[in-house]
Amino acid sequence: xxxxxxxxxxLDRKGSVLLSLMAMTVSIFVLLGxxxxxxxxxxxxxxxxxxxDLIVGARTGSLNLLLYSVFRIxxxxxxxxxxxxxxxxxxxxxxxxxxxxxxxxxxxxxxLGTSRDYFRYFSYGHQHALAFDQGRVFDQVFDVVLGAEVAxxxxxxxxxxxxxxHGVATTSFSLHDxxxxxxxxxxxxxxxxVDQTLHVSLQGIEAIHVDWQHGVRIPGRVNSQKEVEAIxxxxxxxxxxMLGLNSKMATFRVQRQINNFKxxxxxxxxxxxxxSELWQMMAILENTLLLVSALVFVAACxxxxxxxxxxxREREREIQLLRAxxxxxxxxxxxxxxxxxxxxLCSLILGTGLLMLSLLLAKDVLASHFGLFIKTNIxxxxxxxxxxxxxxxxxxxxxxxxFSLYSNARLGSRR
Amino acid sequence: xxxxxxxxxFHYPERPKRWVLNIPSWSLSAGEKVFxxxxxxxxxxxxLNLLSGLxxxxxxxxxILGQRLEQMNxxxxxxxxxxxxxxxxxxxxxxxxxxxxxxxxxxxxxASRKKAGANDNEIKxxxxxxxxxxxxxxxxxxxxxxxxQQRVAIARALINKPQILIADEPTSSLDQANRDVFMSxxxxxxxxxxxxxxxxxxxLSLSGYFNRVDDxxxxxxxxxxA
Ligand SMILES: Nc1ncnc2c1ncn2[C@@H]1O[C@H](COP(=O)(O)OP(=O)(O)OP(=O)(O)O)[C@@H](O)[C@H]1O
Ligand SMILES: [Mg+2]
Numbered sequence: 001x002x003x004x005x006x007x008x009x010x011l012d013r014k015g016s017v018l019l020s021l022m023a024m025t026v027s028i029f030v031l032l033g034x035x036x037x038x039x040x041x042x043x044x045x046x047x048x049x050x051x052x053d054l055i056v057g058a059r060t061g062s063l064n065l066l067l068y069s070v071f072r073i074x075x076x077x078x079x080x081x082x083x084x085x086x087x088x089x090x091x092x093x094x095x096x097x098x099x100x101x102x103x104x105x106x107x108x109x110x111x112l113g114t115s116r117d118y119f120r121y122f123s124y125g126h127q128h129a130l131a132f133d134q135g136r137v138f139d140q141v142f143d144v145v146l147g148a149e150v151a152x153x154x155x156x157x158x159x160x161x162x163x164x165x166h167g168v169a170t171t172s173f174s175l176h177d178x179x180x181x182x183x184x185x186x187x188x189x190x191x192x193x194v195d196q197t198l199h200v201s202l203q204g205i206e207a208i209h210v211d212w213q214h215g216v217r218i219p220g221r222v223n224s225q226k227e228v229e230a231i232x233x234x235x236x237x238x239x240x241x242m243l244g245l246n247s248k249m250a251t252f253r254v255q256r257q258i259n260n261f262k263x264x265x266x267x268x269x270x271x272x273x274x275x276s277e278l279w280q281m282m283a284i285l286e287n288t289l290l291l292v293s294a295l296v297f298v299a300a301c302x303x304x305x306x307x308x309x310x311x312x313r314e315r316e317r318e319i320q321l322l323r324a325x326x327x328x329x330x331x332x333x334x335x336x337x338x339x340x341x342x343x344x345l346c347s348l349i350l351g352t353g354l355l356m357l358s359l360l361l362a363k364d365v366l367a368s369h370f371g372l373f374i375k376t377n378i379x380x381x382x383x384x385x386x387x388x389x390x391x392x393x394x395x396x397x398x399x400x401x402x403f404s405l406y407s408n409a410r411l412g413s414r415r
Numbered sequence: 416x417x418x419x420x421x422x423x424x425f426h427y428p429e430r431p432k433r434w435v436l437n438i439p440s441w442s443l444s445a446g447e448k449v450f451x452x453x454x455x456x457x458x459x460x461x462x463l464n465l466l467s468g469l470x471x472x473x474x475x476x477x478x479i480l481g482q483r484l485e486q487m488n489x490x491x492x493x494x495x496x497x498x499x500x501x502x503x504x505x506x507x508x509x510x511x512x513x514x515x516x517x518x519x520x521x522x523x524x525x526a527s528r529k530k531a532g533a534n535d536n537e538i539k540x541x542x543x544x545x546x547x548x549x550x551x552x553x554x555x556x557x558x559x560x561x562x563x564q565q566r567v568a569i570a571r572a573l574i575n576k577p578q579i580l581i582a583d584e585p586t587s588s589l590d591q592a593n594r595d596v597f598m599s600x601x602x603x604x605x606x607x608x609x610x611x612x613x614x615x616x617x618x619l620s621l622s623g624y625f626n627r628v629d630d631x632x633x634x635x636x637x638x639x640x641a
Contacts, residue, residue: 325521328493
């Protein structure tokens with residue numbers, strides 16, 4: 001009866017209740033959304049690679065190197081020479097080395113030139129190795145291995161022909177259309193930028209650039225596929241490379257050696273350290289966003305309280321009546337608190353529903369444009385705490401109208 | 416004695432100097448049907464609020480069914496009222512957005528013991544006895560006519576089988592015909608349930624239904640007070 005009274009009373013004031021419900025819903029949407037994305041962004045970034053001890057590229061900011069080599073965000077400033085790579089890769093301290101060559105794309109998805117070691121040593125999340133859904137590693141110059149998302153979105157099958165484009169824009173006019181690649185493998189989904197990537201051999205990257213110079217096709221020079229394969233496709237430069245060392249203890253020493261490399265200015269970074277630099281940069285922004293959304297929520301709570309308070313003025317007769325049939329003031333206090341709770345719960349349901357729906361819709365865009373892999377399940381530990389906090393906050397703020405009603409009711413029975 | 420007042424004085428807390436009631440002695444015995452009349456603003460509603468324990472007297476003692484209200488705390492008074500006193504007002508007797516059944520269930524909510532038989536069947540029997548047809552039971556109270564609302568109000572006042580029924584101008588918003596229907600209905604349920612009735616109104620034409628008629632002016636002596 002108690003709950004029914006509260007529900008019916010809210011339904012009776014549909015208009016104003018609906019407005020505060022909407023305000024609450026929007027604020028909860030924003031609050032949970034900001035919180036979720038900030039946690040997921042971290043998770044997603046930290047899960048993108050594991051087991052890589054050092055990333056080496058041309059001298060640039062360490063964040064920049066991390067972002068373009070691993071997350072495919074931004075673009076490399078300079079390449080590094082193949083000789084330097086080989087020198088470092090052959091050092092006895094190095095267990096494995098994966099070259100990375102970026103700069104081409106296919107329908108908005110980035111193309112990664114690398115070696116076969118990539119499929120053996122690269123791992124993501126908690127030491128998950130890459131696995132093939134279908135097919136195998138590339139071994140011909142014009143073989144390509146697709147990330148799960150690329151294959152799914154573009155509907156490619158093994159054996160399909162793929163034309164790569166120069167540059168990374170979604171619609172590129174400089175197609176390497178004379179040198180199509182054949183799909184030989186499709187990877188299992190990883191929830192990392194790997195899913196959005198087409199993998200070819202370094203020779204493949206060289207091959208499509210044989211008659212290109214400075215990003216422009218040299219007119220009149222078109223070599224056939226066969227001719228190109230005959231040319232020496234030893235790469236002259238790569239974008240970056242990842243290193244796994246025999247001993248973690250040596251990481252800092254190797255890093256120092258690479259940073260002092262004589263032949264060429266190089267930069268070696270520890271992915272974990274670069275990531276935490278990124279978090280530090282983001283922290284202020286992140287906290288500001290969270291603070292703002294918390295304030296928006298408090299504003300919505302206050303709005304709801306104002307609505308409840310003004311409803312109490314309208315309900316004076318109702319209150320008198322409830323008192324006459326024996327309702328104690330405490331009952332009336334709880335009644336208003338319950339109304340606040342019901343509004344908050346409805347808003348939570350609507351807000352989380354809306355959030356999950358929007359994440360579902362925005363998921364692909366976030367993944368392909370920002371390398372962010374967001375889970376649509378928002379019920380993580382931190383959001384559960386946040387939900388509990390919103391309920392608490394709304395109950396606390398609703399004390400104002402509840403107490404006003406309580407003291408109204410007690411007025412008569414004051415001794 | 417069902418109701419007994421002695422040396423009761425009352426003023427509203429926010430107006431300490433202005434006495435509304437000063438009743439040296441007044442009582443009502445079991446089974447009596449008493450009509451108290453007085454002019455508007457004379458303090459009739461205030462008196463009923465003291466008797467039902469909605470407000471405590473400023474001075475003196477109010478004894479209902481042998482229990483002194485001023486010795487109870489506010490919670491006990493609320494419970495006591497729910498158990499022993501049925502209340503019918505002039506208007507706004509019902510929560511407008513709840514239907515008749517729920518309005519009555521709500522009153523049952525606050526009584527201490529779920530009195531035997533006070534289940535939904537009892538409510539329905541009561542509503543039928545009060546001539547409210549079944550199709551109106553589930554309408555929001557605001558959609559009922561005033562006459563229907565007053566009948567639901569009687570049912571609501573009776574549901575906890577109180578010993579005392581208090582009515583504050585229950586007929587003022589009814590027309591002549593409905594007023595007669597209402598009064599005879601009220602009298603018959605009072606007689607059936609062996610209750611005491613205290614009804615206040617300024618409408619002297621109701622006097623005929625009662626076995627005692629009091630003029631508030633004669634009970635209430637506020638003239639001499641500062
Ligand atoms: N809540 C209140 N606060 C202060 N004064 C009040 C309050 N309620 C009533 N009064 C005053 O107490 C006096 C008695 O009022 P009361 O309502 O008891 O009269 P009444 O006999 O019921 O009148 P009516 O026939 O119009 O209903 C009036 O002078 C009124 O101004
Ligand atoms: Mg009155």
